Amino acid sequence: MEIRKIESKTDERQVIDLFAKVFSGGGYYNSLSLKSNYVRAPWTRLDRNCTAIAVEKGEVVGHVGVLGYSKRIGSSHIRCGGIGGVAVEPRFRKKGVATRLFEAIIANMLEHGYDVSMLFGIPDFYHRFGYAPCLTHCEIITTLRDHEPSRSGLRLRVATKKDIPKLAKFYDTDNAGRTGTLVRGERDWLRVLKCRHHLVLRGSRCVGYIRCDGRGKSLYVHELAVEPKEAILAGVVELCLQRTAKERRAELCFNIPLDSPMAGFLQTQNCKTIQHHSRSGGPQGRMINVPQCLDRISGELSRRVERSAFAAKSLKLAVKTDAGSALLTLARGKVAVRPGEHSAPLQLSCPQQTLMKLVIGHGRPLRNLCGEKVGTKGDVGELLEALFPEGRPFLWEIDHY
Numbered sequence: 001m002e003i004r005k006i007e008s009k010t011d012e013r014q015v016i017d018l019f020a021k022v023f024s025g026g027g028y029y030n031s032l033s034l035k036s037n038y039v040r041a042p043w044t045r046l047d048r049n050c051t052a053i054a055v056e057k058g059e060v061v062g063h064v065g066v067l068g069y070s071k072r073i074g075s076s077h078i079r080c081g082g083i084g085g086v087a088v089e090p091r092f093r094k095k096g097v098a099t100r101l102f103e104a105i106i107a108n109m110l111e112h113g114y115d116v117s118m119l120f121g122i123p124d125f126y127h128r129f130g131y132a133p134c135l136t137h138c139e140i141i142t143t144l145r146d147h148e149p150s151r152s153g154l155r156l157r158v159a160t161k162k163d164i165p166k167l168a169k170f171y172d173t174d175n176a177g178r179t180g181t182l183v184r185g186e187r188d189w190l191r192v193l194k195c196r197h198h199l200v201l202r203g204s205r206c207v208g209y210i211r212c213d214g215r216g217k218s219l220y221v222h223e224l225a226v227e228p229k230e231a232i233l234a235g236v237v238e239l240c241l242q243r244t245a246k247e248r249r250a251e252l253c254f255n256i257p258l259d260s261p262m263a264g265f266l267q268t269q270n271c272k273t274i275q276h277h278s279r280s281g282g283p284q285g286r287m288i289n290v291p292q293c294l295d296r297i298s299g300e301l302s303r304r305v306e307r308s309a310f311a312a313k314s315l316k317l318a319v320k321t322d323a324g325s326a327l328l329t330l331a332r333g334k335v336a337v338r339p340g341e342h343s344a345p346l347q348l349s350c351p352q353q354t355l356m357k358l359v360i361g362h363g364r365p366l367r368n369l370c371g372e373k374v375g376t377k378g379d380v381g382e383l384l385e386a387l388f389p390e391g392r393p394f395l396w397e398i399d400h401y
């Protein structure tokens with residue numbers, strides 16, 4: 001069996017046929033939309049240099065796709081390989097095909113300049129390729145009974161391609177500094193708008209945008225960016241509740257970051273918040289290139305240090321993992337990163353998964369350091385709290401790989 005890149009239109013066609021066989025039966029994907037979208041659409045982020053297929057006697061029997069995105073870590077941006085289309089032909093399963101594909105794509109991502117990789121996956125499978133849970137899924141639920149009318153005079157209009165600059169402005173403002181979100185370009189907006197979004201208008205002025213869709217007993221708000229004024233937040237909730245009632249659904253569910261203005265507003269109303277944590281499966285990530293990633297986020301790390309008790313201190317911290325090592329030097333409130341293994345008064349030695357959690361702010365640093373394979377030298381606890389504080393990393397639903 002050969003493990004290689006997609007090289008021809010025949011390969012592309014066979015990849016789509018494989019998806020149709022593996023996914024569409026369960027309604028997981030619509031194979032027709034995959035046909036038109038996955039490989040050739042103008043908005044595809046498929047990275048052909050990193051994606052791998054398994055070929056047996058001229059037939060594509062396995063595929064792991066890498067989608068290249070820019071992702072925020074606070075105010076810094078890193079390169080993230082989003083994993084999609086993980087599929088092995090049923091006849092070839094449990095023979096190590098997916099394992100060989102993952103070995104290939106991880107090496108490819110390292111070669112092609114990625115910092116981290118993330119995926120949304122089935123349980124008990126991806127840990128063997130170094131992926132560990134690194135996002136928490138949140139839902140804020142409110143019902144018609146709970147709400148006071150706002151009479152805000154807001155209305156909705158379906159967004160079109162011409163509205164992309166407006167949508168992008170609201171998205172960029174709302175997500176500035178929000179760890180985990182994608183840095184969306186024009187091409188991403190073309191993909192995003194394949195699902196219907198609405199502009200929120202007050203008179204003729206656009207005050208934001210929203211994407212909702214109904215499923216079962218709930219109307220879901222999957223994306224939202226509006227001016228963070230109470231009257232507008234209240235008006236948007238009211239519009240959504242009206243639609244919830246019109247569609248005879250029982251509740252309104254917001255899949256939004258818990259630190260967003262809308263989440264703050266909802267928490268002043270009657271609502272319930274659910275956080276889904278998973279030990280395995282769901283959103284997971286791994287480091288690809290540790291020194292490069294730390295270097296890319298050194299601007300954000302410096303900002304954090306400047307605001308901390310370490311602002312005036314000079315320190316060296318050596319970080320060692322199985323996905324690379326680096327020396328962090330703090331001086332005059334700035335963090336500089338040097339690749340390679342170093343010896344320093346402060347040292348952290350840990351699996352790359354632990355560092356992934358620290359970088360993305362999933363969980364408290366000291367809790368993340370409880371694992372057996374973590375070693376420290378010197379008093380690193382407070383410094384790690386300053387460099388990698390617990391956050392609320394988030395990825396909007398439409399951007400799930």
Ligand SMILES: CC(C)(COP(=O)(O)OP(=O)(O)OC[C@H]1O[C@@H](n2cnc3c(N)ncnc32)[C@H](O)[C@@H]1OP(=O)(O)O)[C@@H](O)C(=O)NCCC(=O)NCCS
Nearest residue numbers: 022086087088093094095096097098099120121122124125
């Ligand atoms: C999941 C899938 C890609 C695995 O492919 P595969 O080639 O059979 O995987 P491998 O043979 O390399 O298996 C590697 C290990 O994972 C285990 N494994 C295989 N499929 C698994 C599954 N669905 N769940 C949990 N573990 C699984 C194997 O037992 C093996 O374990 P071991 O290392 O302890 O021996 C394949 O079953 C598939 O295409 N499933 C349907 C599509 C799908 O679910 N894709 C993932 C979407 S997130």
